[in-house]
Amino acid sequence: xxxxxxxxxxxxxxxxxxxxxxxxxxxxxxxxxxxxxxxxxxxxxxxxxxxxxxxxxxxxxxxxxxxxxxxxxxxxxxxxxxxxxxxxxxxxxxxxxxxxxxxxxxxxxxxxxxxxxxxxxxxxxxxxxxxxxxxxxxxxxxxxxxxxxxxxxxxxxxxxxxxxxxxxxxxxxxxxxxxxxxxxxxxxxxxxxxxxxxxxxxxxxxxxxxxxxxxxxxxxxxxxxxxxxxxxxxxxxxxxxxxxxxxxxxxxxxxxxxxxxxxxxxxxxxxxxxxxxxxxxxxxxxxxxxxxxxxxxxxxxxxxxxxxxxxxxxxxxxxxxxxxxxxxxxxxxxxx
Amino acid sequence: xxxxxxxxxxxxxxxxxxxxxxxxxxxxxxxxxxxxxxxxxxxxxxxxxxxxxxxxxxxxxxxxxxxxxxxxxxxxxxxxxxxxxxxxxxxxxxxxxxxxxxxxxxxxxxxxxxxxxxxxxxxxxxxxxxxxxxxxxxxxxxxxxxxxxxxxxxxxxxxxxxxxxxxxxxxxxxxxxxxxxxxxxxxxxxxxxxxxxxxxxxxxxxxxxxxxxxxxxxxxxxxxxxxxxxxxxxxxxxxxxxxxxxxxxxxxxxxxxxxxxxxxxxxxxxxxxxxxxxxxxxxxxxxxxxxxxxxxxxxxxxxxxxxxxxxxxxxxxxxxxxxxxxxxxxxxxxxxxxxxxxxxxxxxxxxxxx
Numbered sequence: 001x002x003x004x005x006x007x008x009x010x011x012x013x014x015x016x017x018x019x020x021x022x023x024x025x026x027x028x029x030x031x032x033x034x035x036x037x038x039x040x041x042x043x044x045x046x047x048x049x050x051x052x053x054x055x056x057x058x059x060x061x062x063x064x065x066x067x068x069x070x071x072x073x074x075x076x077x078x079x080x081x082x083x084x085x086x087x088x089x090x091x092x093x094x095x096x097x098x099x100x101x102x103x104x105x106x107x108x109x110x111x112x113x114x115x116x117x118x119x120x121x122x123x124x125x126x127x128x129x130x131x132x133x134x135x136x137x138x139x140x141x142x143x144x145x146x147x148x149x150x151x152x153x154x155x156x157x158x159x160x161x162x163x164x165x166x167x168x169x170x171x172x173x174x175x176x177x178x179x180x181x182x183x184x185x186x187x188x189x190x191x192x193x194x195x196x197x198x199x200x201x202x203x204x205x206x207x208x209x210x211x212x213x214x215x216x217x218x219x220x221x222x223x224x225x226x227x228x229x230x231x232x233x234x235x236x237x238x239x240x241x242x243x244x245x246x247x248x249x250x251x252x253x254x255x256x257x258x259x260x261x262x263x264x265x266x267x268x269x270x271x272x273x274x275x276x277x278x279x280x281x282x283x284x285x286x287x288x289x290x291x292x293x294x295x296x297x298x299x300x301x302x303x304x305x306x307x308x309x310x311x312x313x314x315x316x317x318x319x320x321x322x323x324x325x326x327x328x329x330x331x332x333x334x335x336x
Numbered sequence: 337x338x339x340x341x342x343x344x345x346x347x348x349x350x351x352x353x354x355x356x357x358x359x360x361x362x363x364x365x366x367x368x369x370x371x372x373x374x375x376x377x378x379x380x381x382x383x384x385x386x387x388x389x390x391x392x393x394x395x396x397x398x399x400x401x402x403x404x405x406x407x408x409x410x411x412x413x414x415x416x417x418x419x420x421x422x423x424x425x426x427x428x429x430x431x432x433x434x435x436x437x438x439x440x441x442x443x444x445x446x447x448x449x450x451x452x453x454x455x456x457x458x459x460x461x462x463x464x465x466x467x468x469x470x471x472x473x474x475x476x477x478x479x480x481x482x483x484x485x486x487x488x489x490x491x492x493x494x495x496x497x498x499x500x501x502x503x504x505x506x507x508x509x510x511x512x513x514x515x516x517x518x519x520x521x522x523x524x525x526x527x528x529x530x531x532x533x534x535x536x537x538x539x540x541x542x543x544x545x546x547x548x549x550x551x552x553x554x555x556x557x558x559x560x561x562x563x564x565x566x567x568x569x570x571x572x573x574x575x576x577x578x579x580x581x582x583x584x585x586x587x588x589x590x591x592x593x594x595x596x597x598x599x600x601x602x603x604x605x606x607x608x609x610x611x612x613x614x615x616x617x618x619x620x621x622x623x624x625x626x627x628x629x630x631x632x633x634x635x636x637x638x639x640x641x642x643x644x645x646x647x648x649x650x651x652x653x654x655x656x657x658x659x660x661x662x663x664x665x666x667x668x669x670x671x672x673x674x675x676x677x678x679x680x681x682x683x684x685x686x687x688x689x690x
Binding site: 233234235238239240241242243245248256330331 | 424459
């Protein structure tokens with residue numbers, strides 16, 4: 001029964017993907033700046049004939065609806081076209097960059113959860129204590145601080161001044177890591193390469209923390225407020241009246257209920273993980289999807305932007321599907 | 337007459353909540369006695385401190401409230417002197433509670449059966465060694481058997497199917513039955529019932545009261561029933577304590593209190609109950625409002641609303657008078673009373689604060 005419902009949800013997301021594809025396609029065409037002009041430069045060294053040839057090669061001379069039709073039919077077949085600039089299939093480029101982005105996003109999520117859960121729970125249990133006040137002030141700062149600024153400060157302190165962590169990149173240049181899944185932590189674990197593992201983990205700390213800190217701040221506040229609510233509820237009094245020890249009351253009876261709103265927020269923050277990483281990847285020179293997209297937008301590399309945004313959209317839809325499924329396990333009143 | 341031993345004795349218990357406007361004496365020097373298998377009714381309007389008494393007994397007064405003086409003797413142990421670990425062993429095992437609103441009291445995310453089983457597990461009711469999670473199947477099965485038995489006893493139909501359902505799949509009456517099963521599964525000797533029928537339909541109310549009566553008789557479980565409905569208390573209890581503004585105003589066997597109430601407040605409570613057999617009757621409400629417990633008058637708290645008020649009522653604290661073998665009454669109207677200028681109720685209160 002549940003499997004059918006999940007399949008239903010997956011099918012519903014197909015029209016969403018089409019919508020995303022059309023919107024991305026149109027918005028790229030609406031942005032001022034012509035890809036061929038940008039590629040050829042403004043000097044006029046290239047003849048009009050060559051420009052026309054390039055245009056027809058990229059199908060840019062065709063009417064807009066034909067271009068859209070070509071893009072959609074190819075995309076359905078799994079062909080996202082060739083990058084104008086790099087002359088390689090977009091799918092290859094994405095496949096190369098995606099693992100770095102996922103690795104960073106998961107690290108950030110891990111940081112966010114590890115930081116926010118103890119803080120959120122404890123500041124609810126000890127409401128108005130010193131810990132509560134300090135951590136909520138910290139959370140306020142975490143929400144207000146822009147990611148790029150925090151990233152630069154962290155680089156200055158921990159990389160430039162203290163030399164504890166690397167400034168940028170995914171791994172040391174001299175690390176000998178055989179190509180594999182593209183997830184460097186996983187690859188170095190599989191090949192048993194200790195040096196590469198340590199190096200790739202060290203490189204993850206600063207960008208992961210920077211990306212995760214904002215989410216941690218939001219989660220800590222959400223978790224605190226929902227814990228405050230569940231800790232005052234009747235079922236918590238019932239749990240105490242059963243003779244339940246306090247840790248069991250907090251971690252089982254109150255937390256399980258407080259997770260319901262928190263998981264919703266985690267699902268929404270996946271968007272931040274994806275969108276925010278464009279900035280963080282640029283600050284830390286992280287060779288991920290986000291940095292590639294930023295470059296592709298400046299170069300009006302239509303196919304690459306379209307393809308990457310499609311990947312973002314798929315990830316976002318998938319993450320929300322996972323949250324919805326998780327939700328049905330957390331909240332018995334909700335059916336999928 | 338059989339000599340009944342006291343199960344619970346509350347002596348001079350006071351609970352205070354500090355607030356911005358001053359101290360709130362939620363309950364003020366309460367004396368109670370519950371015998372083994374007895375049924376005590378605590379009656380009063382909302383805010384009179386009757387629920388606070390129950391919370392004080394199970395030591396679940398929410399901060400910043402605290403017990404300022406008195407003792408709660410349960411099986412001759414003072415509960416207020418127990419460590420929190422010892423108190424946890426009493427809660428749920430020897431003293432259980434059921435609550436007003438079953439809908440919000442059961443935890444919405446756990447199966448009803450599992451919530452009942454948790455009580456058994458917390459108190460190690462099933463003997464034997466306690467193995468960690470994947471190896472506890474045998475014990476779990478025994479515990480489940482006990483839970484099903486308890487569910488059957490409180491009248492939950494087809495408990496096998498109901499074990500693994502969530503609270504929202506139960507009706508209000510069934511939820512309250514499940515909560516009673518939860519409270520009774522460890523066979524406590526005292527059950528604290530905090531307005532257990534208030535949130536239920538009248539027909540379900542009667543069923544739940546009959547169920548509690550049956551449990552009281554079958555298991556000899558003493559029950560303290562908190563209710564604002566003197567009628568419910570009159571039907572159910574053998575002793576009734578009427579509270580007003582945190583103080584006991586009248587206490588005695590059910591027949592004396594309901595047939596021949598001494599205190600004007602009890603009389604007022606009885607007069608404002610409509611009687612179905614009478615045609616064209618007018619319900620007599622008690623004039624005025626429940627007083628602000630922060631700012632009580634120096635004398636009788638009920639004096640501003642009392643039809644029989646005398647000048648002496650306003651002067652100072654009113655002591656409790658014993659008017660019968662087990663009858664107590666805090667009212668000057670029925671007794672000829674000369675205030676002794678040297679004696680003061682505050683004096684006693686201060687003594688126990690020290």
